Amino acid sequence: MASAAETSAGPQGQAEKPVVIVTVGMAGSGKTTFMQRLNAHLFQNQEPRYVVNLDPAVAKLPFQCNLDIRDSVNYKKVMEEHRLGPNGAIMTSLNLFTTKVDQVLNILEKRAVPDPENPSRKPVKTILVDTPGQIEVFVWSASGTILLDSLASSFPTVIAYIVDTTRACSTSTFMSNMLYACSILYKTKLPMVVVFNKTDIQDAGFAKEWMTDYEAFREALDGDENKNAFGGQDGGSGYMASLLNSMSLMLEEFYSHLKMVSVSSVKGTGIDDFLEAVREKVDEFNAVYQPELDRRRAEREEIKKKQREKELEKMMRDMSMGGLTAGAPEENKSDEEEQDEPAPADDDSDDDEDDENDREGLQARYAASLLGKDSVTEEASFAKYLHSQRNASQ
């Protein structure tokens, strides 16, 4: 069977990149169990994979992990030392871990290619990432964004949004779940597969129907309203139904961007469907998301370049003004002193000329460095200079 990474090969036969699957979902939706099942499935198919755990608070993982946030950050210590609650400590642990994102990417990139020192070790094809149950802590935090952006800038990345099907079968809980998924899709701007988990207990056929047929959802909504499922009085229930109805219409466009699969992580059903959906999403990542990511990266670079040019302009102005102010103390001298002062010797005029040459040379070097003709040392000295300027102005 084709691997999830098989469609991620770059153009003109470039080395195949592994696919990153990031599992997110509400607390208890079954993310860890799903990861365990996926890991076992890939192992059975002898597919080299790499497992990353980003949940610092998990007590015990039911699978072997290659890279574990708990090895570098002690969640309980973070809680004690910073006097934080559980969610604050998870967020701080993620922040601390994010400072090592370059190292993490280095490791992953090394594992994605053959190792000349260990030729028997196959390059990984799938990178599985488990995230904390507190979904907002990961998706809406700066560190979560940095981690996701960094992964997506190196590998095709797909979000697996896990839904507890047993808790999504009423129209209101279903809608809450879909709104969460929608916000994650638009926040991360990454392709998403919605995984209806625990289908050994509750079939997910209703969800598929509601996502593809508005009338079916409308009927279910009427049924819930008639049963007074929203529990409102004096028209409260009516308000809820009308809100859900409007949201369902609004989400129609969003549903069209999703791929949904039914899975039972406990029984192992639906995993092949999930991997097939990931393959589709990887194609979408390469065709749609990658160019968009490249465009955003180029935009950021352009902004940075403009900022540097602005700083250089300001610095040039400061330097030419500096030339004027260098003579300023002279102006404080009394007329008398000025008259008594002997005429400048030839030596002094040489110094002035040297200063002028130095300044011009310096300006030319800075300009060259900004125009990209810089050598490493010039760039370093320029950065040093800007730094000292900033410190001096503070």
Ligand SMILES: Nc1nc2c(ncn2[C@@H]2O[C@H](COP(=O)(O)OP(=O)(O)OP(=O)(O)O)[C@@H](O)[C@H]2O)c(=O)[nH]1
């Ligand atoms: N019946 C059934 N139970 C499941 C399935 N997947 C997970 N569970 C159960 O759901 C509970 C929560 O599963 P976890 O995998 O710990 O969920 P999680 O989303 O990782 O939890 P947090 O990380 O704490 O948010 C456990 O009791 C699992 O055994 C499934 O497919 N079927």
